[in-house]
Amino acid sequence: MTASAGSLVGDDAARRVHGFSKGADVVLLGTPGPTPGSAMEASLPDVETSLAELGLPAPLARLAGAPTDQLTWLAEALERGDAVPLVVAAPDLHISHVALLDLLDRPGVRTAALVADPHALAEGDELAGRARVGRDGKQLESVGTAHHTVTRPDRALPGVLRVAPQDRAGAARALRAAAPLADTSWGEDGVAAATLVLVRAGLVVQASALGPFDWSRGGVRAEGAAGGPWRQRLRGASRGGDGFFSTYAVRPVSRRITGFGLAHGWSPNVVTMVSLGLGVLAALFVATGAWWAWVVAAVVLLVALAVDCVDGEIARFTRRFSPLGAFLDAVGDRVKEYAVLAAVASVAVREGAPGWPVALAAMTAVTVRHLEDYAYEARLRPSRLSRPDLLPADAPYDRGPQDARTTFGPPPSRRAQAVHWTKKVVHMPIAERYLLISLTLLTRRPMLVLWALFVAVVVAVLWTQGGRVAAVLLRRDPTWSAVVPATTRGELDEQLDLGPLARLVGRLSGRAARPPFVLGLAGAAVLVVVVSLLLWTDHTGTALVAAAVGSALVAVGWQPPVHDRLGWQAPAALWVAEALAVGLLVHHTLGAQTAAGFAYVAAVAYHRYDVVYRLRDTGTAPAAWLATAGLGTEGRILGLLLLATFAPSAVVPVLWVAAVLLAVLYLAESATGWRRWIAAQGDPMPTGAGA
Structure with missing residues (x-):
């Protein structure tokens, strides 16, 4: 299905398929679905068409039948060779090829299953395949079928699995061993059954997150972001976990800039340097001391913040990740912030105020917050590692608590969202800091700029430090037990x-x-x-x-x-x-x-x-x-x-x-x-x- 020109984003190079799954073997596993009934199903291509759009060959086989037969046939397909990946898909899945890019055409993906946000399901959430992903978001820990129960499921399974060439032999052995254990109670979802077998056999199955895309399968329907698939991909290129101001103000602007940049061949590293240049330009305006220049600097600094988001969005949209980009981004953020603080301090000193010690204090506080955060995150990493449930393939339950929920959890309540965003703001991430600096620049009072930033960041440090230290001292910290002595x-x-x-x-x-x-x-x-x-x-x-x-x-x-x-x-x-x-x-x-x-x-x-x-x-x-x-x-x-x-x-x-x-x-x-x-x-x- 060819998208209309109005629904496209970027130029041909931005939408290019890189070929990370080129020549892959394709197997359609399961019972073909009925003729599309809903408007969404009719508007979305079937998965076979989408795989062809990605340059994958016609399916080796369309395997339907009893679960035992499906697993055996899939093992035989895996044993045909190990030079290319093998892609397993549910024949009744309707999804755009754009939605499959991060699973099938992204560097770093090995054996992985497509997983979706269950809160995006508009219909049939009780019919959707269920899975649980580790707290680090990297691996599947447990998968469900009609026979197998998942405790605390947090992802839906659309029905696409990619097996890396180096994992084909191990996957074939696991499927052959599990095939005699399968029976009709496992249901008709062959992709879920195969994924379950691989996870329980100890094969690392990465969780490839599906962005805000439309998809449907059987009685299950998920609604993505507004617009066509490429528009949805642009929406999904925004990094998750941002602060309140970034999520609701900066990212909507940055995505517009990203769309323009994708259409004109911008590279992420060039965008990073432009953002750095804008930050330095804002500092130069501040250094003049003129009131109009401070107003301009406030605007330029926020523009630099928006442009700073564009490099990552372009990289995620095009799936072109440069290791150099991480270095440039790290340097750029610090240089911009330090340059503006130095410019404000220099103006304060020219006016007879003690700007340098307060600027030094503000810089110290910001760095304390980051050092403390990074060190604490490193401490938490062992407790967040994915730990797949290694069990016999026919065991009906996973290793979760017996009284744990087995359905998808409800979406966050309004109160939970309000608490979440309040904490985000108090933590003073970069967008909130830039906003605070820009707003105080409008007052043309240099000491107010410096003191406001210092006090706000100190409050953020006390908030995070206080809670974390109290949890440790009161022995309410459950994460330490997972830390292995160095x-x-x-x-x-x-x-x-x-x-x-x-x-x-x-x-x-x-x-x-x-x-x-x-x-x-x-x-x-x-x-x-x-x-x-x-x-x-x-x-x-x-x-x-x-x-x-x-x-x-x-x-x-x-x-x-x-x-x-x-x-x-x-x-x-x-x-x-x-x-x-x-x-x-x-x-x-x-x-x-x-x-x-x-x-x-x-x-x-x-x-x-x-x-x-x-x-x-x-x-x-x-x-x-x-x-x-x-x-x-x-x-x-x-x-x-x-x-x-x-x-x-x-x-x-x-x-x-x-x-x-x-x-x-x-x-x-x-x-x-x-x-x-x-x-x-x-x-x-x-x-x-x-x-």
């Missing part, structure tokens, strides 16, 4: 950024008995509280001694691998200690109104973000020598306090030099590390693989 250096250790002095103290302390985590926590408290109070009261020499004691306690108590219920607090605590030491030293002890402290802390902040993004996106850490070259958190704090004690007049010049040197060091190592990782990935797109 035996080697891990993500948390990389985020601490401890240097050569800490490693030396750790070695001297010995490893016969592992020191308690609370020892390091006490050291961090000394660095954050005691050192700060001593600097505030102008006892720099005593602060140096206290910092040495605190650093030693941290080095002993937080030897890698760090493993504790409160472990996620460590990176943010050390970051606060360093930022406080710099801020108080420059702006209170020395009484200087200079950007040196801001520049220095910004360079260190970039490094901390880079470590997190590389761990999250590539699974690799910076080079081991970097912590030595950068002196580590403890080395930098002690070095600055030593300088302030014996040569206070040199602190500001040294901070400028250190800011430049650290920025060059961190950027160079970061670029090298990302480039090395990108080179190792190869080209994710097949060459000349148009289907």
